[in-house]
Amino acid sequence: MMQLAGLFTYPVKSLRGHAVDEATLEPCGLTGDRRWMLVDPDGRFITRRQVPAMAAMSVETTVDGLILRHPDHGDCRVTTPDATAPVIDGRVWKDELPVRLGNPQADGFLAAILDRPARLAWQHDPRRRPIATAHARPGEHVSLADGFPLLVTTEASLAALNDRLAVAVPMARFRPNLVIAGATPWAEDRWRRIRIGDVELRLALPCARCIVVTQQPDTGERLEGNEPLPTLRAMGHATTAGIMFGQNAVPERLGKVRIGDPVEIIETGEGLG
Template sequence: MNLSGLYLYPIKSTAALAVREAAVEAQGLANDRRWMVVNPAGRFVTGRELARLTLVRARPVAEGLVLEAPGMPSLAVATPDNGRPVDATVWDSTVAARGADPAADAWLSDFLLQPVRLVHMGPDSHRTIDEPQARADDTVSFADGYPLLLISQASLDGLNARLPQPVPMLRFRPNLVVGGADAPHAEDHWRRVRVGEVEFDVVKTCTRCVFTTVDPQRGERDPGGEPLRTLASYRRSDKGITFGQNLIPRSAGTVRAGDPVEVLARA
């Protein structure tokens, strides 16, 4: 097996950025979900509520980010090392973050058609993983719950064989895509993997929500509720509708597209 796809989401819920390599940090891949859009109260805003957010493209640069979106001028946003302190809430956790330049807030508010702010998770931010599968010192970015998400290409192929119209992998917003698995959902039975030089614990199956119905090319939901409707017909469990596996890094290093993927432990 090999790493056939590698993706970052520099701002939570915005467009995927395909990369050839990425450094692995405790919170996840470097530059992955270190920024987030919040409402005026500081609560996270995602593509679940605002499908249009998936049309925003954020490109990391040395000074911060460059933002692009249809019909909008590009905007350079500096990393707010000494920005406005902001309490940013993701689900039930509140993180000490920094507010970006007001120009970024105005740009995003204009595109999303409602008032929002952009915040950054810097080195002084700390968000622990409040889940029984995690260790006490495990941390995470602004991702929903865990540092990384892995999906095998075989799992998507198995789903697409059931759908009237196939969907791309990016409907599921993985970080790591594994090619060459011997069967759909083989990753359900993995407990520890090595990707190139980095080891990960496979800690929890990923439960899926309405976000999977958002077409990231159009920034709109699928009117038929796909692929979630089809997934519900064969991937429903007592945990919900599942697709893919959440990972926690257990070593540092760099992962690269094409790296070998080895299963070190199975269920």
């Protein structure tokens, strides 16, 4: 039987995530997932693609905001911006959306770690960012994730990949939200709709992977060249859109998800071509 074996949220885009036992699924993704991001002075998002040192920062969520932690720079407490906070035009890829700037006391903390100016920004209204793809439907929205509310992976596909690698990689490299156990390798490429406990998801399209999957998840260091990207390509998990691992997903029925929830395949289709 397939079941949910891993559940992860990433409060700040590109910083470390949290493993949780349960979470609430909202229209834009899991509650609290990627609602914050770091932006440059022009409001453009900053990620580990440009600044691998972001991997060293962890995040603790609090009732009124966040605590940012770094092994060399200590802690910085940030409160969620209220209605009086400055609103700027933020940018994630080609998407422009209003975001509220976080506490200015974090600016120096972030600049010291990243060696560049940066501010924390909070997405106060996810309804202002529609999913910008032909695979979305009217009224579907996304947090500050790259493109879709959720990323689904399977333990079996990671195991199949690691069987081909000289040095195994952890699932954390791929930053999933939902990890499923009990599937066969690469079965998720053919899933179109699934049920996890009481919630339902539509799997929209495979996730094209970037340089972040070549970085160590806690340091940003690259120790194995460009792996696992070349091996994924050699295994046939590439299309004209990129090298793929995992499936981008959109919520269709909302509710709670919990570790151990049964997973049911509702609809399948063609896999990678």
